[in-house]
Amino acid sequence: MKDLKFLVLALCAALALVSPITAAPADITVVSSSLDPQVMMSGDTGTLTIVIQNNGAEPVAIQSARLYGKGVVPTTDPYLSVGEIGGGNTKTFTFTIRADGGEGTFYPTFVLDFREGGSLRHPVAIQVEDTPLSISMVEKPDAFSEGRTAGITVMVGNPRPNAASGVQVVPEGTGFSVTPTTGFIGGLEPDASGSVTFNLAPETETDVTFRVVWRNGINTHTTDLVLPVTFGEDKKRANPVITNVEVTPITGGYRIVGDVMNAGLESARAVMITPGSPAVPIDPFRVYVVGTLDPDDISSFEVTFRADAGVDEVPLFVEYRDDDGNLYTSTTPVGLGGGTVMTPVKEGGSGGFPVLGVVLVILIALGVAGAIYHSWKRT
């Protein structure tokens, strides 16, 4: 009997030496879980991080950790051999997940299997929402003109519940040039917005696609806004109008004086006035350079030209440029008044010398010479 008691004590002592004291699985809790991005979109890949803590004083042996569920599925392998977690310690598990189930809130389950049996199940709420960033046209011209640079402002808003990063706007298409080639906005917090302005110079009528590119976590998304570019009359452009025209015959031609007024809403730069065919500009005012005409400004001008007989109307060309240097031309016909024609002097007198006059001069010269000769002959 005494030997039996000793044997039991020895066994207990051996057990005590061989296996330490183990905490219960109830001491393990999930203290936090985080998802990047915070709100996923369909098809997005995200990173789910789960932190557990051993609230007990003794270590807990964990066999495996895994995540499973529908709609949001893990794309990485489970943790098959985790090991022990000491008392008071924390341990982090990271899973890569993919949203395959469309929009909604999904609850994939985080499962911890303990080595001593039993397990911990913790559902994690994951929100999937497909709302994209919004893009809108804030400012654009009433009409486009070929080669004329137009300012276009695009605003990007974030109606999503989480922040978007790396937001940029890229104009795409052909038949135009644009600066900047990419507009960078950066991060957009929920309900925030950012704007970017482009200087667009169309060469042909075309469609310009403003593509908003942003990232939701590591996932890149795009949203497009198409701007049809059609040429038309710019309602604000400069409009030089010629008035108060007076046509005066001068030696060998005509002089036109008048006023040119900018009836448009934008400045006309490098305004030049010149007579067009069939008129041939002559000195001293072949071209009259007015310079810049601001809206409602008026300036006088003067041009000189010659025109063949029978020409009763000549065009006056007004050339001007806008702020971007694009050239515009307008034409105003000016009547010469018919009866106001002053016959140009024939150059060198060739072809217009009166033969009858020459004959008369010769006859008179002969007559005078004869008379003088006769008078001296008689003395």
Next chain:
Amino acid sequence: METGFLQVLLNPARFFEARIRDEPSLKVPALIALICGLIGAVSALIMADVTTAMLPAEMGGLGTLMVVFSTAVAFVGGFLAWIIYGFIFHIISMVFKGQGSLNRTLEVTGYGLIPQVFGGIIGSIFSYYLLSGLTVPAMSSAEEIAAFSEYLVTVLTTDPLAQVAGIVSILFLIWSANIWIFGMKYARNLSTRDATLTVGIPVGIYVIYLIITLIGWL
């Protein structure tokens, strides 16, 4: 025919030789100067008509005044030319110790203006043809009037018809000078050489001036 106008033109020596025997009379010479003045007035009228047409309607009164003034000046100009020529010839002839009254000088000078009558008529016809083909535009500003006046001057100096008229007037002036030579010879009792110098110097200078003007050097 000894005192006829044809005699003056074709045989002035005989005409003045006969005329010198009578007392000087300025009636006929004055009549000739009057005719010259009238012809000049007609020319001035043609020119004034163009000038008046340039003026705006509200300046019509000024235009009428210009017509009257220029016609009067041209009319008086006939007499002035006669007297000026006479005085110049008389003064120059003094250098050659010419003898004879101023009235006699004026008388022969007046007869010498007869070719100027023909020259004036032909010149007026030329002026008419020259200016009648010109349509005068309506003008409202001084700049326009100045521009047209400039054009008018250009026409009158460069047009072939105007140059022909200038040559014609020179020819008739030479004819007058020929008559004046013989007139001064008898009126101031000069030698032919002195009479030629008396008339030739001032007329020659004037002819040279006219030629220079025609060529366009002035």
